Amino acid sequence: MGFLKEFDHISSPSKDFIVKTSNGGILTILTILLSLHLIYTVTLQSFTVRVLTHTFSNSTLHQPLEIEFDVSLHSLPCNLIHVDAQDTTGQTQALHLDRKHHVFKRRLNKNGVPVGGRRKHLLGGTFTEEKHVEEHFGLERKTEVSEDVVDSVDGVNAPSVDDDNYGSGDTDNCGDCYGAGDPDECCDTCDDVRRAYRRKGWTLKPGDDTVVQCKKERERGSDGGMDGEGCSVYGKVVLQAGGGNLHIAPGRSMEDAVGEGGVGGNLGDFLKAALGEYDVSHTVKRLRFGTSFPGSAQQMDGQVREVGDKLAMHQYYIQVVPTTYKFLSGRTVRSNQFSVTEHVRHVEPGSNRGMPGVFFFYEVSPLHVEHEETRDGWMKWATELACVLGGIVGFMKFIDGGVWGGGRGGGLG
Numbered sequence: 437m438g439f440l441k442e443f444d445h446i447s448s449p450s451k452d453f454i455v456k457t458s459n460g461g462i463l464t465i466l467t468i469l470l471s472l473h474l475i476y477t478v479t480l481q482s483f484t485v486r487v488l489t490h491t492f493s494n495s496t497l498h499q500p501l502e503i504e505f506d507v508s509l510h511s512l513p514c515n516l517i518h519v520d521a522q523d524t525t526g527q528t529q530a531l532h533l534d535r536k537h538h539v540f541k542r543r544l545n546k547n548g549v550p551v552g553g554r555r556k557h558l559l560g561g562t563f564t565e566e567k568h569v570e571e572h573f574g575l576e577r578k579t580e581v582s583e584d585v586v587d588s589v590d591g592v593n594a595p596s597v598d599d600d601n602y603g604s605g606d607t608d609n610c611g612d613c614y615g616a617g618d619p620d621e622c623c624d625t626c627d628d629v630r631r632a633y634r635r636k637g638w639t640l641k642p643g644d645d646t647v648v649q650c651k652k653e654r655e656r657g658s659d660g661g662m663d664g665e666g667c668s669v670y671g672k673v674v675l676q677a678g679g680g681n682l683h684i685a686p687g688r689s690m691e692d693a694v695g696e697g698g699v700g701g702n703l704g705d706f707l708k709a710a711l712g713e714y715d716v717s718h719t720v721k722r723l724r725f726g727t728s729f730p731g732s733a734q735q736m737d738g739q740v741r742e743v744g745d746k747l748a749m750h751q752y753y754i755q756v757v758p759t760t761y762k763f764l765s766g767r768t769v770r771s772n773q774f775s776v777t778e779h780v781r782h783v784e785p786g787s788n789r790g791m792p793g794v795f796f797f798y799e800v801s802p803l804h805v806e807h808e809e810t811r812d813g814w815m816k817w818a819t820e821l822a823c824v825l826g827g828i829v830g831f832m833k834f835i836d837g838g839v840w841g842g843g844r845g846g847g848l849g
Contacts, residue, residue, distance in 0.1 A: 460836055467832045474824045482817035485764055485809050487731065494758060494804035501677055501756065501772065506670035506722035507684060507794065508548065510742075511715040514541045514555075514667035515627055518687030520562040521673065523680040528560065539671030546664045555624055557669070558631065562685040563791050569690065569707065611649055626650035627689050634688075670722070677800050685793030686711060704786020711785065713746040714792040725754075725798075726771030729761040731807070736776060743780060747792045751779045754798040757805055764809040773805065774798075 509517060519539055521529040539559055543551040563569050610622035616632035623629045626649040630640050640647065669684060690710040723736040736752075743750060754774050761769045783790050 463832050463836050467828060471825055471828055474828065475821060478817060478820045478824055482812040482814075482820065485811050488808045488810055490806045490808070492804055492806070493802055499677060499770070500674045501798070501800070502672060502674050502724075502726055503682060503796075504672045504722065504724040505682070505796075506668070506720075508544060508666060508668045508719045508721060509684070509715075509794075510544075510548070510666045510717045510719070511664065511713075512667055513665045514543050515625065515689045516686060516714070517541065517667050517669060517684055518560075518562040518689070519557060519669060519682070519684055520560050520687075521675055521680060521682045522564070523676055524678060526564075529676055529680055539669065539673065542668045542670075544666035544668055546666075548666060550668065551665070557671075559673070561631075561687045562683060562793070563687055563690070564683060564685055564793070564795075565790060566707070566786070566788050569791075614647065623649065630688060675798075679799045681795050681797040683793050683795040684716075685791055685795075686714065704784075707785030711747065711792065715743065715746050716748055716750050716792055716794050717741060717743045718750070718794055723796075725756050725774050726759075727769050729759070729769045729771055729807070732759075732771070732773060741778075745780070745782050747783055747785065748780050749783050749790050749792055749795065751781075751795045751797060753777045753779070754796060755801055756798050757801045757803060759805045759807065762806070762808040764811065 523529050539557045540554040541557045542554040545551050611624040611628065613621055613623040613629060613632045616629070616636045616638060617623055618632075621632065623632055626647065629647050629649055633640055640650070673682065675682065718741055720736045720739045720741075722734075724734070728734070741750060754776050757773045757775075759771050759773045761771065763769075781789075783792050
């Protein structure tokens with residue numbers, strides 16, 4: 437092994453030439469402390485997960501948007517609330533619903549506490565423009581079939597009315613549809629019965645107490661809820677990525693006003709009678725455009741909007757940015773981020789400026805954001821650690837040499 441000495445270029449001085457001094461001891465202690473601190477810092481930087489963000493233009497077609505929402509209307513009973521979605525041209529969207537994607541309504545008392553059970557809400561039938569009201573009620577008045585004279589229409593006999601069949605909205609009860617519903621369909625409210633009748637081409641005559649659902653709701657002072665009640669509307673829908681809106685607005689339940697005064701010649705008077713004080717004050721408890729991921733901002737959650745104008749259109753304009761989040765494990769989440777601006781305007785009945793309600797207009801951005809988790813790992817940690825420790829020791833030896841040369845003291849070590 438003696439031949440290896442020829443390759444020794446890291447020679448150490450003899451102990452006879454090493455002089456230990458207090459200055460050298462101080463520098464050695466500082467070297468150890470600084471080295472420990474840098475070891476901790478390098479280790480933390482090397483093994484801490486960081487998120488790198490990239491933004492790029494995405495020209496490919498976007499996937500349909502999954503929207504999860506929970507909105508509480510403070511002063512609107514559930515029977516006056518309908519939910520629907522439209523595309524950018526104003527046409528109703530074909531909502532992609534499956535077993536997990538449904539919309540529900542639940543009554544709220546004056547204090548915002550839920551009353552009774554939730555009820556599945558069939559989407560559609562909202563009135564977002566005054567011409568929709570004219571067209572709908574003009575068509576419905578062409579055929580009037582009393583609730584108790586349905587047995588001769590399409591050969592379907594209306595079952596006998598039994599108060600025990602009236603559903604309160606709980607899933608344990610199934611209200612009677614009086615021959616108009618599909619097999620196993622429940623009509624828990626007066627609005628459910630109307631909807632089933634419309635599918636058959638029949639029309640309920642308002643004011644007739646034959647249908648128990650309508651009778652019970654009128655006895656409570658409001659069709660579907662007591663005066664002053666609110667309504668919680670929540671669920672999931674999948675909408676087109678090309679843009680459009682999801683809205684909560686008046687709908688088919690305005691039929692009650694037709695029986696009393698009819699459409700008549702003044703649409704404005706009819707709308708005032710049908711809508712009354714349509715107060716769209718609300719709380720957005722939850723609004724999601726896809727799966728949540730680390731760092732995602734949910735700026736709309738818990739937002740309360742008290743609208744002083746009783747006939748107002750509250751509009752949210754939402755810019756949706758497709759986002760991909762890549763976890764360190766390799767799992768990828770495709771979701772969306774969004775930003776919101778809002779606008780409120782009064783809609784005078786008969787002015788042809790729209791209908792009151794809460795509207796969520798959305799537009800998908802052509803930009804795409806990608807978040808990717810990363811960390812350095814063992815190799816970079818070892819490399820940086822060697823560089824740091826070598827630099828510290830070399831620097832301290834340089835300082836020690838200066839001290840020794842200036843004061844003729846001892847060396848480091």
